[in-house]
Amino acid sequence: MVSLKEINENNFRIVVGMKVNEEQSKYVASNVYSLAQAWLYPEEAKPYAIYNDEDIIGFMMFDWNEKERECGIWRFMIASNQQGKGYGRKALAYALKLIKETGKFDYVSLDYVPDNVVGKHLYESMGFIETGEIEDGEIIMKLDIIS
Numbered sequence: 807m808v809s810l811k812e813i814n815e816n817n818f819r820i821v822v823g824m825k826v827n828e829e830q831s832k833y834v835a836s837n838v839y840s841l842a843q844a845w846l847y848p849e850e851a852k853p854y855a856i857y858n859d860e861d862i863i864g865f866m867m868f869d870w871n872e873k874e875r876e877c878g879i880w881r882f883m884i885a886s887n888q889q890g891k892g893y894g895r896k897a898l899a900y901a902l903k904l905i906k907e908t909g910k911f912d913y914v915s916l917d918y919v920p921d922n923v924v925g926k927h928l929y930e931s932m933g934f935i936e937t938g939e940i941e942d943g944e945i946i947m948k949l950d951i952i953s
Contacts, residue, residue: 808896810854810866810904813841817855820862824885833922837865840881851880856897863888866901869915876948877905879916898932905951912952917944 813821821837844851844867856864863885869878879901884894905914916934918925920943934947 807859808863808893808900809857810897810900811857813844813853813855817862821853821855821865824862824865824883826883827886827889830883830886830922833919833925834883835881837881837883840865840867843867843880853881856884856893858888858893863893864897866897868901868905872910875910875912877911877914879914882916894928895932898928902932902949902951912950914949914951915946917941917946919944 811817818841822841824837825831826834841853844853850870852868852870854866854868855862856866865881865883866879867881869880871877879898882894882898884897902914905911914934915937916929918929926945929947932949934949937946937948939946
């Protein structure tokens with residue numbers, strides 16, 4: 807079963823060592839860089855290891871903005887050796903469920919690099935809609951979770 811667990815001393819090294827394939831590396835920042843950002847922005851950045859049962863298979867980090875009632879998915883990756891198994895969809899569904907259950911958010915947002923067609927397809931299939939906004943060359947998508 808796919809779940810999210812906070813980054814801690816037990817899973818940190820595995821998360822830091824995970825990589826996506828070379829083609830995907832232009833779409834997502836390294837986990838080391840993401841964890842450094844989490845250290846810089848501890849109130850907003852919420853980093854998690856993605857597990858399948860007891861195995862760490864990926865990384866996700868939220869941009870937690872209760873004031874604006876919007877939670878962003880700031881980082882999302884499945885390790886290269888775990889791809890093609892449906893974990894990305896399961897992890898995203900699990901994350902959306904957790905975010906919705908907090909009752910603190912109306913929207914979930916994320917962005918993607920325009921030529922990341924696999925990511926775009928996944929996000930659209932989960933109900934995300936492009937907002938028409940582009941930030942730092944990335945297309946912003948939102949999902950209404952209050953309806």
